[in-house]
Amino acid sequence: MNKQLREQIVACAKKNGADLVGFASADRFTDGVIQQIFPGVKTVIGIAFRVLRGSYRGVEEGTTYYQYTTTGVETIEESLMPGALLRLCACLEDAGYVGVPQRRNQLLRPEEKTPNPEMLHTKWYAAGAKEPQMDFTAAAVACGLGEKGMSGTLLTDDFGPFQRYAFVLTDAEIEPSEIVPPHLCDHCGECVKACPGRALDAKGQLDAIRCAVYYRGASMKTNPYMPPEAYADFEDRIAIMTGEAEFDYEKAKEIMGETYFYPPIKHGYVSSICGRACDRACYVHLEEKGLLNKKFVHPFRIRPVWELPIIAEEKK
16 A cells, blocks of 8 residues: 555645544445445545634633634634645546545435434435435544544544544545544534533433534523523423424424524534534533544633523514
């Protein structure tokens, strides 16, 4: 296997903004998806980009909500990551190999009822079996970038749950990275307790529909922009605002249609009002246990988690 090419790929990825780079041989992927995308694939290259602690600061403090979605989601996905993927594929082509970039299609969903909470619900498209889609978290684990946490989030030694990632499929045979044995997640359940909409159950199973509803701010407890008259046409409006309501997919879409208390970002990204409360709680836990490689002068969480009262005007 080409050690020199491996070193060039790592150098290229890091020069173009990637913080972590990992490699997996194609035989680590048994569902056939990467072979459908690129029949000649021999290696999957994973690259991860940190989400800055400072990008979460405004949501953590309950002050500014724009920065997490713009700098922690949109800028990475729409600016930093595509450039790095293209340069990495160019590096492979210069060496005589093919590189097939794979970044998330934020709007393309495997099924209609598996929504992406980060995107406007009116833009989701259910592809079904029409287009093969990689399991990004499983691919990241296969590439040795980190482990899968209780909430389904990728956890790494440097950044905990604070990163986003993409892949390149190539016909170059490159020595794979070692798979990281699980050692960060202790199933403490802090991610479950932190969700304002109860989108995670006690076993860490994610209800993607609930996640989409409360990601954008359906809980008044964590949404300073919600007016007292919110959800006036819903009989269970108080339960919605407290995160206790039960609803199906159709009602979820109705609730999301009324959840417009803060403007969306470019490219159809929904502003995250929950600010990934699950990930922040996980990060705090890992930091308090001293498990993260990167150390800081001050801890991420510097005061108790805040919560707002439920103030609702009766429907007249």
